[in-house]
Amino acid sequence: MQVIIDFLVSLNIPYVTEGVARFIVLLVFAGVVAVAAPAGLIILTWLERKIIARIQDRLGPNRAGPFGWLQAFADMIKMFTKEDITPANADRASYNIAPGLAVFSSIMVFAVIPFAPGFAGTYMNVGLLYIIAIGGLGSIAILMAGWSSNNKYSLLGAFRAVAMLLTYEVPMVMALVIVAIATGSMSLVAVTEAQGSMWYVVSMPLVFLIFFLSGVAEVGRSPFDLIEAESEIIAGFHTEYSGIKFGLFMIAEYVHMFALSFFAAVLFFGGWQIPFINVATLPFPIGSILGFLSLIVKVFFFVFVMMWLRGTLPRFRIDQLLDFGWKFLVPLTLVLLIASAFVVRLFSPGSSTGIPVAPGPLSGLGTAGEIIALLITNLVIAVLTMVMVASAARRSRNQALRAVSGVEPMPAGQPGK
Amino acid sequence: MLQDFEFVGLLGAITFTIPIVTLLIAWFLRPKKPNPAKQETYESGMQTIGDTWVRFKVQYYIYALIFVVFDIEAVFLFPFAVALNQLPLYTLMWVIIFILLLFDGLLYAWRKGALHWS
Numbered sequence: 001m002q003v004i005i006d007f008l009v010s011l012n013i014p015y016v017t018e019g020v021a022r023f024i025v026l027l028v029f030a031g032v033v034a035v036a037a038p039a040g041l042i043i044l045t046w047l048e049r050k051i052i053a054r055i056q057d058r059l060g061p062n063r064a065g066p067f068g069w070l071q072a073f074a075d076m077i078k079m080f081t082k083e084d085i086t087p088a089n090a091d092r093a094s095y096n097i098a099p100g101l102a103v104f105s106s107i108m109v110f111a112v113i114p115f116a117p118g119f120a121g122t123y124m125n126v127g128l129l130y131i132i133a134i135g136g137l138g139s140i141a142i143l144m145a146g147w148s149s150n151n152k153y154s155l156l157g158a159f160r161a162v163a164m165l166l167t168y169e170v171p172m173v174m175a176l177v178i179v180a181i182a183t184g185s186m187s188l189v190a191v192t193e194a195q196g197s198m199w200y201v202v203s204m205p206l207v208f209l210i211f212f213l214s215g216v217a218e219v220g221r222s223p224f225d226l227i228e229a230e231s232e233i234i235a236g237f238h239t240e241y242s243g244i245k246f247g248l249f250m251i252a253e254y255v256h257m258f259a260l261s262f263f264a265a266v267l268f269f270g271g272w273q274i275p276f277i278n279v280a281t282l283p284f285p286i287g288s289i290l291g292f293l294s295l296i297v298k299v300f301f302f303v304f305v306m307m308w309l310r311g312t313l314p315r316f317r318i319d320q321l322l323d324f325g326w327k328f329l330v331p332l333t334l335v336l337l338i339a340s341a342f343v344v345r346l347f348s349p350g351s352s353t354g355i356p357v358a359p360g361p362l363s364g365l366g367t368a369g370e371i372i373a374l375l376i377t378n379l380v381i382a383v384l385t386m387v388m389v390a391s392a393a394r395r396s397r398n399q400a401l402r403a404v405s406g407v408e409p410m411p412a413g414q415p416g417k
Numbered sequence: 418m419l420q421d422f423e424f425v426g427l428l429g430a431i432t433f434t435i436p437i438v439t440l441l442i443a444w445f446l447r448p449k450k451p452n453p454a455k456q457e458t459y460e461s462g463m464q465t466i467g468d469t470w471v472r473f474k475v476q477y478y479i480y481a482l483i484f485v486v487f488d489i490e491a492v493f494l495f496p497f498a499v500a501l502n503q504l505p506l507y508t509l510m511w512v513i514i515f516i517l518l519l520f521d522g523l524l525y526a527w528r529k530g531a532l533h534w535s
Contacts, residue, residue, distance in 0.1 A: 002513075023423075026423060026424050026427055027427050029424070030424060030428040030430075030431050031431055034428055034431040034435060035433045035435075038435065079443075080442060080443050080446045080447065081446050081447055081448075082447060083439075083447055083448050083449065083450065084443065084449075085451070085455055085456060086446055086456065087457070087459075088453070088456040088457070088458075089454055089458055089469075096481035099436065100437070100440070101438035103432075103435060104429075104432050104433060104435075104436065106428060107428075107435070108428065108432055109430045110428070111424060111425045111428045111429075119444070121420065121425075121428065122421045122423070122425060123421060124421040124422070124425070125421065128495070129495060131423075134489075147470075149458075150458055150468060150469045150470070151458050151459060151460070152460065152464075153459075153460075153468055153471050155473075159474075159477055160474060160482075163477050163481075164479050166480055166481055166484040167480065167484070169484065170484065170488070171488045173488070173491045174491075174494075177491065177494045177495060177498050178498075180495060180499055181498040181501055182501050184501065185499060186495060186498075186499055190527070193530035194534055211512060218424060234459070234461070239459055240458070240459060242446070243443060243444075244439060244440060244443035245440075247439075248436055248439065248440075250483060279464070318534065319534035322480065322532070323534070324438045325482075326527075326532045327482070327527065327532060329519065330487070330523060331523065332521075334516055334519070334520050337494070337516060338513050338517075340500075341497075341501060341509060341512065341513070342509065342513075344499055344501060344502075345502070345504075345506060345509050348501070348502040376506075382464070384516050385451040392447075398487040412447075414478055
């Protein structure tokens with residue numbers, strides 16, 4: 001970014017000072033981001049249909065264009081030309097604002113993502129909080145849509161959506177806190193640069209899993225898609241929407257999914273980092289292009305994983321979903337949070353800001369020691385959790401057995417039937 | 418500091434226009450033939466029975482209450498997370514006590530059946 005600003009200034013065009021050049025570059029960059037995010041939808045919908053079709057042993061779209069890749073455009077034309085029906089009983093104002101707000105919130109989270117070395121729109125030092133805040137707007141849009149439609153299915157869908165989003169927001173926020181602890185900063189640029197030595201997924205695999213699971217729930221995709229479970233509540237919160245307003249909700253959903261993949265890549269898979277190559281030190285165009293490509297590859301990997309999940313797993317029931325969130329993920333993240341804070345502080349190299357603070361007792365072992373200690377902590381907690389879950393499952397199975405038939409319960413340690 | 422939000426503002430302005438432009442284009446393209454039957458509330462082909470905006474299950478409210486506690490906790494935890502390396506070691510203990518208190522709150526809610534979906 002700075003390179004382009006310097007280049008513009010060096011052209012010596014009248015009135016183009018440093019500030020003006022900066023403004024122009026940022027404006028163009030913002031335009032590209034704002035248009036590219038929804039445009040990615042064209043690839044995403046096509047990809048999703050093809051992949052799901054392949055998983056289900058079908059062909060998928062293959063009529064519009066070669067391999068059906070024009071299907072998204074056909075859908076777009078259909079949505080634009082379809083009549084838009086507003087139910088007579090709906091609350092018109094919020095009914096019409098909701099789809100726009102959904103799209104707005106899903107695109108706005110892209111503001112803090114570092115796309116390539118030096119190419120981040122903002123180095124905002126509260127990036128992680130910004131993601132949470134703007135992401136939260138999406139739930140408001142869903143609640144507005146469900147409430148204003150004046151339709152029972154919509155309202156049920158909205159309630160479910162909000163209960164679910166609230167539940168999974170907590171473990172997600174905790175996972176982000178752990179990332180902030182490991183980095184010592186909330187800026188996404190700093191998070192990316194801190195992963196130059198090792199990606200966080202290596203040192204904190206469990207945190208990544210929690211983040212990704214709650215992220216998928218936050219986006220409301222299968223297997224957490226009971227907010228729009230078609231067999232129970234028609235289409236959930238957008239039952240009454242048709243035409244382009246439905247299309248806007250679709251855009252919001254896919255952009256949200258895209259954004260989640262970006263965050264998974266940036267926060268845990270090193271963003272634009274490439275293993276064994278220091279991208280940031282490469283000369284200007286090559287480093288940026290390689291970095292961006294590396295980020296995009298990771299993003300599409302996560303997109304694929306989400307589609308794969310959708311094609312493979314059945315839907316949760318709402319009580320299972322809330323139990324999984326509150327009784328499993330939240331306690332687990334709290335324990336992880338304490339453990340990670342402890343480990344990171346033990347290995348802390350002391351203060352870097354001039355305030356005299358003693359370094360952690362184990363700081364002599366350096367970054368490598370910290371990475372290994374974090375990894376061991378994650379693995380130990382994972383194993384303990386699995387043991388606890390297994391014993392809880394055995395207990396509830398025995399209880400159920402006893403309740404049903406009075407059969408003597410299985411002795412502990414024996415495999416279940 | 419404020420410069421950090423320059424890009425956010427620009428992106429916000431551009432993003433704000435996207436749904437508006439989309440809706441405007443659709444406004445010119447789509448047919449407009451409303452009639453009372455079309456504008457009925459959809460309820461699987463039946464006339465709707467009763468009011469939609471009624472009192473709803475209190476369980477949702479309880480979950481939201483617990484969520485508020487944890488969300489406010491996050492506001493306290495983020496500054497701690499960033500400042501962790503600049504704090505003396507014993508401050509870690511206070512934060513751990515703080516998290517354990519919240520954990521205790523979660524266990525209390527669990528015991529009281531607030532997390533049970535019935």
